[in-house]
Every structure is written in C-alpha cells, then in structure tokens.
Amino acid sequence: MDSEVVEVLKEIRDEVKGTNARLDHTNARLDVTNMRLESLENRVERGFEVTNTRLLLVETALHRVEESVTKGFIRVAQSIGEIRADVADAQQRITALEKRGKHG
Numbered sequence: 001m002d003s004e005v006v007e008v009l010k011e012i013r014d015e016v017k018g019t020n021a022r023l024d025h026t027n028a029r030l031d032v033t034n035m036r037l038e039s040l041e042n043r044v045e046r047g048f049e050v051t052n053t054r055l056l057l058v059e060t061a062l063h064r065v066e067e068s069v070t071k072g073f074i075r076v077a078q079s080i081g082e083i084r085a086d087v088a089d090a091q092q093r094i095t096a097l098e099k100r101g102k103h104g
Helices: 002-103
Strands: none
Touching: none
16 A cells, blocks of 8 residues: 555656646746747837837928928019019009100
8 A cells, every 4th residue: 555655656756747847848938938029029129219210300301391392482472472573563664665655
C-alpha cells in the first residue's frame, strides 16, 4: 500500500514537473510576445511622431500658401480698382474730346 502511494506521488511529481516545464515554455513565449508588442508600440509611436511632424509641416505650408493667395487676391482687387479708375478717366476724356469735336 505504501509503495502504491509512493508511486502515485511520483506520478503526480512527474506531472507537476511536466506542467512546470510547459508553463516555463509558455512564459518564455509570452516574454517574446511582450517584446514584440513593445517593439511594435515603439514603431507605431515613432510613426505617429513622424506623421504629426509632417502634418505640422503641411499645415505651416498651407498657412503660407493661404496668406500668399490672400495677398495675391488683394493685389488683383487693387489692380482691378485701378483699371476701373483708369477706364472711367479714359471714358471721361473720350467724352470730353467727342464734345469738343462736335463743337469745334
């Protein structure tokens, strides 16, 4: 009877050793997985940083373009105003010359 108990205990011990070995293997795999996840997380964070930097550069460039276009439209509007004034002045001169020509 004692030998049967000893045999059962040995079997339990051997199973526990096997379970521990499998747990060690699983823990090792989890460690590798965690390292890979940390590496991926770092790459993603760097990617976000690069993307954010690029977006800031694009935003700055767009702001400069917007300012430039706005200034350009202001200059065009001013030029159109000047042209209208010149045309109005020319029309007045033509009208004056036509009146002189009729009277002269």
